[in-house]
Amino acid sequence: MTVDHRAQHLESLRSVLSTLVYPIQIAVDLPIQAGNWLAEYFSSRHRLIAENARLRENQFLLDTRLEKLADLEAENRRLRSLLDSSAKVGERVLVAELLSVDMDPYSRRIVLNKGSRDGVEVGQSLIDSNGVMGQVVHVAPFSSNALLITDPGHALPVQNHRSGLRSLAVGTGPVNQLELAHLPNNADVRIGDVLVTSGLGGRFPAGYPVGRIVGIERNRGRPFATVTVQPSARLERNREVLLVWPSQLTEESDTLPAYVEDAE
Amino acid sequence: MSAVRSGYTAIVLSFVVALMLTALPMPAWAALWRPAWVALVLIYWCMAAPTYTGVVMGWTLGLFLDVLAGTLLGQHALALAIVAFVAHRFHRQVRVFPIWQQGVSVFGLVFLYQALILWITGIQGMPILAAAYWSSPLVSMLLWPWVFIVLRDVRRRYRVA
Secondary structure, eight states: OHHHTTTTTTTTHHHHHHHHHHHHHHHHHHHHHHHHHHHTTTTTTTHHHHHHHHHHHHHHHHHHHHHHHHHHHHHHHHHHHHHHHOOOOOEEEEEEEEEOOOOOOTTTEESSSSGGTTOOOOOOOOOOOOOSSEEEEEOOSOOEEEETSSSSOOOEEEEEEETTEEEEEEOOOSOOOOOEEEETTOOOOOOTTTEEEOOSSSOOOOOOOOEEEEEEEEESSEEEEEEEESSSSOTTTTTTEEEEEEOOOOOTTHHHGGTTTTOO | OOOHHHHHHHHHHHHHHHHHHHHOOOOGGGGGGGGOHHHHHHHHHHHHHHTTTOOOHHHHHHHHHHHHHHOOHHHHHHHHHHHHHHHHHHHHHTTTSSSHEEEEHHHHHHHHHHHHHHHHHHHHHHOOOOHHHHHHHHHHHHHHHHHHHHHHHHHHHHHHH
């Protein structure tokens, strides 16, 4: 049976069982969500005003940047058309919430409250405001399971932002650590280098931040250097995440708002 | 007939609670110390109500646990079916033990359960900590008296078996 599962024959059975299990997950999640809600409800007026002011300021900042981004994107498109290169891909996104449920302690997985009913598909990537989080591996009608990039069974094609060097970021198991696989000892990496997705695997859209290099160990006796990376996404502290559909050519992405039209 | 039905209701509800406790979020350091709730409840019912529960119940429950934990389908099912078989096989002997001695046999059973799961996890190439072999069985053993008392009250209230 275990072998059978590798061939994905049991996906439909898992989907049915997931639907049956979903009420249990909701029941576990509910008190925690209620607690959060109460804490928010009773937080003092003063704090809310302060937070509001901060958010307003932030919004203003982001708005100005967005204007600039729109300009840049228009310019980018113009230059690309000049170069006659492939069309820019637009991405559809959807906001999903994590359910606070614990799963197998040996792998890094999370449960989302959006499923095939909302159009979620296996293989979609998951990002937050800071970077890439993981990808969807199982989908049920009302919920879906996602694998985080730190799972020991997960590898992610990345590119060094400074040197352009491509490599694979492999999960190691601990919460906040990735490793770059098969980098030779003389590879051009430095501590503090920023890694972004390269988009080569076809799963993840290109250009999203993945993490920063925090440690390099070059062993002379070994063919490869050990490079540790700290993910930039806040993997264990997020409640809302963005689901990105795998990049596809969208014709109507002429205006910037098309970018976020599907965000709830 | 209705007694049988209310018995099954009580058993199924206790399993639902066990599944909820399994999914309850805990801080990362406590992840390895989580008692095997479902296995504990299954062992109790196999011992106290062997006509109601058995290998099939364990296997079905394991499938639910697999989906809940996102592991390979069949991993927990196999482990729980074997635990249910062993518990069922020895229920006459263990039932008359004093409670601490039952705890020791529970340690053995949960260890077996944990070892099976860790082997399957290991075969898939996931790194596992050696501490995981004994941490969960240990906590399960220490919790057994309370689980036993609570479930015994449930059993008497609903007159299961």
